[in-house]
Amino acid sequence: MRIWKNAVSGLVLLVGGVWASLALALTGAGPEGSHVARSLVAVALVALAVAAWWWRSRRWGVAVMLLGCLSVYGWVRTFQPSNTRDWAPDLARAPWAEVAGTKVTLHDVRDFRYRSTTDWDPAWYTATYDTDALTDASFIVEPFSGFYGAAHTMVSFGFQDGRHVVFSVEVRREQGETFSALGGLFRRFEITYVVGDERDLVQLRSNFRHDDVYVYPVNASKERITAFFMDMVQRMNGLHTQPEFYDTLTSNCTTNLVRHFEKVATKNVPYDHRTLMPAFSDALAYELGIIDTDVPLEQVRQRYHINARALAAQGRDDFSARIRAPLETAAAPVP
Template sequence: MSGVGDKDEMRLLVTILTTAVLLLGSAWAGLGLALTGAGPEGAHGWRALGAGVLLAGACFVAWRRGSRWGAVAWVVAGCVGVSLWGRTVKPSTERDWAPDLEKVARADVDGTRVTFHDMRDFRYRSTTDWDASWFSGTYDANALTGAWFIVEPFSGFFGAAHTMVSFGFADGRYVVFSVEIRREKGETFSALGGLFRQFELVYVVGDERDLVQLRSNHRKDDVYLYPVKASKERVADFFMDMVARMNALHARPEFYDSVSNNCTTNLVKHFEKVSAVDVPYDHRTLLPAFSDALAYELGLIDTDAPLEVVRARHRINERAWAASNALDFSQRIRDPEAPRAASAP
């Protein structure tokens, strides 16, 4: 009797597994058809629905004929087909871009001297109302004084965050690199869409009164500004590697990927390249709100106190509010003795 029971349990397990494969595979194929290449017009629902009906019909026929593995084979074939078709959708640098991403930075490099063009320096009244401004500037990697790792956890989304890097120079200037999606007019960010070649990847480069203040003062997210513990040579290598990748994206654009080609994974790749250190890819990379914990483990930020104490020390929101639009904004958000706003609205 035990043998019969074991066989029944095995049949049940196989049924559960094949059903899961059918459901998950069909969902993935449907999302791929709906979202791949979707722009401001939104998801291509009819395309996904039509293909889904055909795939479901084929699976149903195979299952009814007693071949659950035949049904699985149809779903696997559908997923492979959708994946191969998705590869025919190519990234572009020529689209009707959102106004704040109409221009993206590029650079002329002469040894250690880097001249950026189309750096962003907007002045915001709100997240949707601003005075647009782009500028050019020349910076010498030999004059770098340090780098800062910036983490902006998203309010209301567990584990989600944006990460950036800012570089300081001997003349008091700061340059921020922000790896983002390049939105078209009418597009909004979607982590799900980011899995299906929906957005191009872009390196936005600009002033801290734009890229930092936008997040701390107008989006009203917490912003953490951590000094990076690294040699001047390592910081310079990191800076030059980011410049090279930024320029390369002009010649060979790429799609953003919510898992493998996003803000944090790109910073990790730059770090690994210039440091020869293998960074563990775990929840702290997949959920960037915890990326400072990874930096803490690697000794890249202060480790003289528990992480929660370090976080509190480097949260800059009150200082950013007090220094709103000030010419010395960058200096004041780094000064622990700087006046703080009584409360951030």
């Protein structure tokens, strides 16, 4: 029993020390990177807890560590999200919308033209969309290379005039800042809804990052797709006026989409490993009947893998139509 109690109290000291060290180093860290010097406070906390454990009792050591972690947590909560930082150029503008009946005017729709992932011509535009003219929605999955289960997910909405607009939930990076999944647990990044043209948000990923991209049509009624679209617009406007922090576990690109997908799903969308490992989120969508289920999932993936079509359509005004065309048509020579 004594050995078991020692093991449990030792584990509390270890886990508490690691958490406090990460929280102190990463919370509020911007482009300058982790605040290593702050971690020394956690080292001092561990030393104090071990001393209390050694000289007094296990309970004293655990109490010191828990009190210290509670103090660090209180300090972490003092950091507040902001919409007024020195943002990276591709995230410089936060989109917002004006809604008048069925008309939705989207401001700061991103439409960059890329020569590479680091060289582009920036552009934004304002456009009005009529929800009465909504025709479809697409669930977009972009698995990352190099990390099992990692992916980015987006949603695109199509209209009768052929236009498509994409909603992408992303980390809003500052100038010189890079994403860190670990940092995303400690109030390091704000979250934003990037709204853009498919020639930007899809083509960037398929043609310039050379990641696999899957564009799955969403199986839902016009009414559900409209509710889906308006739910994303409302959330986007909310973040424009009241910023929030990104959280790797609870508020990332896919967990936010899960809440919106409840507008089109006929079943409850479960929170499981496929939302934390979004490279498999299409399997969840398949299970719920949100995407095609007429053939096995692997065949559905092959059907909606758009990279070859995207490369053939690069730079074309009809990019959205061509990536949805049959492969042999989309790959036809450009006149």
